[in-house]
Amino acid sequence: xxxxxxxxxxxxxxxxxxxxxxxxxxxxxxxxxxxxxxxxxxxxxxxxxxxxxxxxxxxxxxxxxxxxxxxxxxxxxxxxxxxxxxxxxxxxxxxxxxxxxxxxxxxxxxxxxxxxxxxxxxxxxxxxxxxxxxxxxxxxxxxxxxxxxxxx
Ligand SMILES: Cc1cc2nc3c(=O)[nH]c(=O)nc-3n(C[C@H](O)[C@H](O)[C@H](O)COP(=O)(O)O)c2cc1C
Numbered sequence: 001x002x003x004x005x006x007x008x009x010x011x012x013x014x015x016x017x018x019x020x021x022x023x024x025x026x027x028x029x030x031x032x033x034x035x036x037x038x039x040x041x042x043x044x045x046x047x048x049x050x051x052x053x054x055x056x057x058x059x060x061x062x063x064x065x066x067x068x069x070x071x072x073x074x075x076x077x078x079x080x081x082x083x084x085x086x087x088x089x090x091x092x093x094x095x096x097x098x099x100x101x102x103x104x105x106x107x108x109x110x111x112x113x114x115x116x117x118x119x120x121x122x123x124x125x126x127x128x129x130x131x132x133x134x135x136x137x138x139x140x141x142x143x144x145x146x147x148x149x150x151x152x
Contacts, residue, residue, distance in 0.1 A: 002043055002147055003034040003050060007043055008057035009066045014128045015059060015094050018136055022092075023054065025137040030144035040072035045079030053088040053147040054115070055140060060095040060102040073109055085114035088152035090143040091121035092136055099123035118152055 006025060008019040026035055038047060040058075048054065058069040091106055093099045103121050110117055122139055124132040133150075146152045 001032065001034050002052040002150075004030070004049055004053050004055060004144055004147055005037060005043075005051035006035060006037045006038075006055045007040050007072070009040050009068045009106045010057075011059065011066070015057070017049070018092075018094060018124070018133060019057060021133040021137050022140040025140040026055075026121055029141035030148040033144055033148045040066070043072050043076060044096060045076045045152040048076055048080050049083055051087075053092045053143070053152065055092075055143060056106075057094070057136075058106070060093055060097075060099050060101060063098075063101045065093075065102045065105055072148040074077050077109070077113070080113050082114075086111070087115050088143070088147055089115040090119065090139060091117065092139065093121055093123045093134070095123055095125045097125070102121070116152065118146065 003149065006023060010016040010019045023037060058065045089110060093102050103123055106121055122135060124135065
Protein backbone atom coordinates (compact mmCIF):
# COMPACT_ATOMS: atom_id res chain seq x y z
CA UNK A 1 0.00 0.00 0.00
CA UNK A 2 1.37 3.41 -0.95
CA UNK A 3 1.53 6.28 1.51
CA UNK A 4 0.65 9.87 0.73
CA UNK A 5 1.96 12.42 3.23
CA UNK A 6 -0.36 15.45 3.26
CA UNK A 7 1.18 18.48 4.96
CA UNK A 8 -0.67 21.75 5.31
CA UNK A 9 -0.26 24.81 7.46
CA UNK A 10 -3.80 25.88 8.24
CA UNK A 11 -3.88 28.93 10.51
CA UNK A 12 -7.23 30.25 9.29
CA UNK A 13 -10.77 29.04 8.68
CA UNK A 14 -10.25 29.31 4.92
CA UNK A 15 -7.03 27.31 4.90
CA UNK A 16 -8.59 24.67 7.13
CA UNK A 17 -11.48 24.42 4.65
CA UNK A 18 -9.04 23.98 1.75
CA UNK A 19 -7.17 21.21 3.56
CA UNK A 20 -10.43 19.47 4.45
CA UNK A 21 -11.55 19.59 0.83
CA UNK A 22 -8.22 18.25 -0.42
CA UNK A 23 -8.27 15.40 2.10
CA UNK A 24 -11.85 14.48 1.20
CA UNK A 25 -10.90 14.40 -2.45
CA UNK A 26 -7.88 12.17 -1.81
CA UNK A 27 -10.00 9.76 0.22
CA UNK A 28 -12.69 9.65 -2.45
CA UNK A 29 -10.44 9.18 -5.47
CA UNK A 30 -7.68 7.06 -3.93
CA UNK A 31 -9.28 4.96 -1.22
CA UNK A 32 -6.48 2.39 -1.30
CA UNK A 33 -3.82 4.95 -0.37
CA UNK A 34 -2.58 5.22 3.20
CA UNK A 35 -3.09 8.89 3.97
CA UNK A 36 -0.97 10.54 6.67
CA UNK A 37 -1.94 14.15 7.46
CA UNK A 38 0.32 16.47 9.42
CA UNK A 39 0.85 20.11 10.21
CA UNK A 40 4.36 21.14 9.12
CA UNK A 41 5.50 21.56 12.72
CA UNK A 42 4.68 17.87 13.33
CA UNK A 43 6.66 16.57 10.36
CA UNK A 44 9.88 14.73 11.11
CA UNK A 45 12.56 13.53 8.71
CA UNK A 46 11.25 9.96 9.00
CA UNK A 47 7.79 11.02 7.73
CA UNK A 48 9.30 12.28 4.51
CA UNK A 49 11.37 9.14 4.06
CA UNK A 50 8.48 6.77 4.75
CA UNK A 51 6.08 8.15 2.13
CA UNK A 52 5.61 7.54 -1.58
CA UNK A 53 4.38 11.04 -2.35
CA UNK A 54 3.98 14.43 -0.69
CA UNK A 55 1.23 16.98 -1.02
CA UNK A 56 2.18 20.28 0.60
CA UNK A 57 0.05 23.33 1.25
CA UNK A 58 1.36 26.59 2.64
CA UNK A 59 0.28 30.18 2.91
CA UNK A 60 2.34 33.17 1.90
CA UNK A 61 3.01 35.66 4.67
CA UNK A 62 5.24 38.71 4.42
CA UNK A 63 6.54 37.66 1.05
CA UNK A 64 7.53 34.09 1.87
CA UNK A 65 6.17 30.66 2.73
CA UNK A 66 4.74 30.38 6.23
CA UNK A 67 7.23 30.22 9.06
CA UNK A 68 5.98 26.77 10.01
CA UNK A 69 6.64 25.48 6.51
CA UNK A 70 10.08 27.09 6.48
CA UNK A 71 10.80 25.54 9.88
CA UNK A 72 9.90 22.10 8.52
CA UNK A 73 12.40 22.50 5.68
CA UNK A 74 15.00 23.90 8.10
CA UNK A 75 14.66 20.76 10.23
CA UNK A 76 14.24 18.16 7.51
CA UNK A 77 16.06 19.37 4.38
CA UNK A 78 19.44 17.83 5.13
CA UNK A 79 17.85 14.57 6.25
CA UNK A 80 15.83 14.42 3.04
CA UNK A 81 18.62 15.48 0.70
CA UNK A 82 19.60 12.72 -1.74
CA UNK A 83 17.07 10.37 -0.11
CA UNK A 84 13.92 11.59 -1.86
CA UNK A 85 15.07 11.78 -5.46
CA UNK A 86 12.10 11.39 -7.78
CA UNK A 87 9.53 11.59 -5.00
CA UNK A 88 6.20 12.65 -6.57
CA UNK A 89 5.04 15.93 -5.08
CA UNK A 90 2.22 18.35 -5.45
CA UNK A 91 2.10 21.85 -3.95
CA UNK A 92 -0.50 24.53 -3.35
CA UNK A 93 -0.09 28.03 -1.99
CA UNK A 94 -2.82 30.18 -0.49
CA UNK A 95 -1.81 33.79 -1.01
CA UNK A 96 -3.92 36.82 -0.22
CA UNK A 97 -2.07 39.07 -2.63
CA UNK A 98 0.69 37.44 -4.63
CA UNK A 99 2.34 34.06 -3.95
CA UNK A 100 5.17 34.51 -6.44
CA UNK A 101 8.03 34.52 -3.93
CA UNK A 102 6.67 31.46 -2.15
CA UNK A 103 6.26 29.59 -5.42
CA UNK A 104 9.82 30.40 -6.45
CA UNK A 105 11.23 29.41 -3.06
CA UNK A 106 9.36 26.11 -2.93
CA UNK A 107 10.28 25.34 -6.52
CA UNK A 108 13.94 25.86 -5.58
CA UNK A 109 13.63 23.61 -2.53
CA UNK A 110 11.81 20.94 -4.54
CA UNK A 111 14.54 21.09 -7.17
CA UNK A 112 17.23 20.73 -4.49
CA UNK A 113 15.49 17.71 -3.02
CA UNK A 114 14.86 16.33 -6.55
CA UNK A 115 11.14 16.03 -5.90
CA UNK A 116 9.16 15.28 -9.06
CA UNK A 117 6.45 17.95 -9.18
CA UNK A 118 3.58 16.38 -11.08
CA UNK A 119 2.36 19.86 -11.97
CA UNK A 120 3.59 23.39 -11.23
CA UNK A 121 2.59 24.64 -7.76
CA UNK A 122 -0.87 26.15 -7.83
CA UNK A 123 -1.36 29.59 -6.28
CA UNK A 124 -4.83 30.29 -4.87
CA UNK A 125 -4.57 34.04 -4.89
CA UNK A 126 -6.88 36.93 -4.07
CA UNK A 127 -10.10 37.13 -2.11
CA UNK A 128 -11.14 33.71 -0.96
CA UNK A 129 -13.72 32.07 -3.21
CA UNK A 130 -15.36 28.67 -3.70
CA UNK A 131 -13.43 27.98 -6.90
CA UNK A 132 -10.24 27.57 -4.82
CA UNK A 133 -11.70 24.45 -3.25
CA UNK A 134 -12.74 23.09 -6.64
CA UNK A 135 -9.27 23.68 -8.11
CA UNK A 136 -7.56 22.12 -5.12
CA UNK A 137 -9.91 19.13 -4.98
CA UNK A 138 -9.17 18.42 -8.63
CA UNK A 139 -5.41 18.71 -8.04
CA UNK A 140 -5.57 16.46 -4.99
CA UNK A 141 -7.72 13.85 -6.74
CA UNK A 142 -5.43 13.67 -9.76
CA UNK A 143 -2.31 13.43 -7.66
CA UNK A 144 -3.69 10.82 -5.27
CA UNK A 145 -5.24 8.67 -8.00
CA UNK A 146 -2.02 8.80 -10.02
CA UNK A 147 0.02 7.83 -7.00
CA UNK A 148 -2.33 4.99 -6.10
CA UNK A 149 -2.26 3.60 -9.62
CA UNK A 150 1.52 3.87 -9.94
CA UNK A 151 1.39 6.49 -12.70
CA UNK A 152 3.74 8.84 -10.82
C1 LIG B 1 0.76 39.36 8.48
C2 LIG B 1 0.29 38.88 7.14
C3 LIG B 1 1.14 38.96 6.07
C4 LIG B 1 0.71 38.54 4.81
N1 LIG B 1 1.57 38.64 3.77
C5 LIG B 1 1.18 38.22 2.54
C6 LIG B 1 2.09 38.28 1.45
O1 LIG B 1 3.23 38.68 1.56
N2 LIG B 1 1.64 37.83 0.24
C7 LIG B 1 0.37 37.37 0.06
O2 LIG B 1 0.04 36.99 -1.06
N3 LIG B 1 -0.50 37.30 1.09
C8 LIG B 1 -0.13 37.71 2.33
N4 LIG B 1 -1.00 37.62 3.39
C9 LIG B 1 -2.30 37.00 3.19
C10 LIG B 1 -2.23 35.52 3.59
O3 LIG B 1 -1.54 34.80 2.60
C11 LIG B 1 -3.63 34.94 3.78
O4 LIG B 1 -4.27 35.66 4.81
C12 LIG B 1 -3.52 33.48 4.16
O5 LIG B 1 -3.14 32.74 3.03
C13 LIG B 1 -4.77 32.87 4.73
O6 LIG B 1 -5.82 32.98 3.82
P1 LIG B 1 -7.23 33.52 4.31
O7 LIG B 1 -7.02 34.96 4.71
O8 LIG B 1 -8.15 33.38 3.13
O9 LIG B 1 -7.65 32.70 5.48
C14 LIG B 1 -0.60 38.04 4.63
C15 LIG B 1 -1.44 37.95 5.75
C16 LIG B 1 -1.02 38.36 6.98
C17 LIG B 1 -1.94 38.26 8.16
